[in-house]
Each structure stands twice: as structure tokens, then as C-alpha cells.
Amino acid sequence: MHNLTTHTMKTTTTKADLIGTVAQKTGLTLNESESAVNSLFDSIIDSLKTRKRIEIRGFGSFNIRHKNLRQARNPRTGEKVMVDEKEVPVFKISKEFKSAVTASLKA
DSSP, X not given: OOOHHHHTXXXXXXXXXXXXXXXXXXXXXXXXXXXXXXXXXXXXXXHHHTTOOEXXXXXXXXXXXXXXXXXEEOTTTOOEEEEOOEEEEEEEEOHHHHHHHHHHHHO
16 A cells, blocks of 8 residues: 555645745736635635536536435444435546646656
8 A cells, every 4th residue: 555645745735835836927926816816716616606617628627516325334333324415526637637747747
């Protein structure tokens, strides 16, 4: 079993890092960049709250997926439990996104 933390994920990019990158690449101030990043995230969340699908070509899509009522097991006790049906947000990466990341990881 591979330990993903030590083998594949060397660092974490935070929201603050994204804001800094936006500021650096666009020439916007940090405050302006923070507003832009927050607006993007808020727009995605607001769309999903109203069940609207978000598609960003070359990046991926966000959607709401229905999960049916199902039986599961408590991993600690092995006891069977019922998990209620629910709606969950999901993200599916685009082929271009996957190819770009995969190619750079092979290099």
C-alpha cells in the first residue's frame, strides 16, 4: 500500500497560494486577487446550491450527484448501518486536465 502523503503529494497549495499566483500573473493587488478567487469559489458554490452544473472547458465540471440509501458497515465494530440518501457535490476533471497533469508527472 502506497502512502500518498509521502510518495505523491510533496506540498499543498493553499487558497493563499492561489491568491498570490493570481496577483503575480495578472498584476492585480493581493486584495483584488483575493476578491477574484473568492468570487470564483462563491459562484461555483452558488450554482451548485441551485443544482446548476458548472463546466469549465479544459478544466472539468462540477455537478450534484444523488447517492441512494444504502447499507454500510461501521469500520470499528463491523455493525451494519443504513446510510441515508443524500446529494453530494462532485468534480470530474477534463481529459485535457488529466493529460496535462499526467504528462508532467511522468517527466
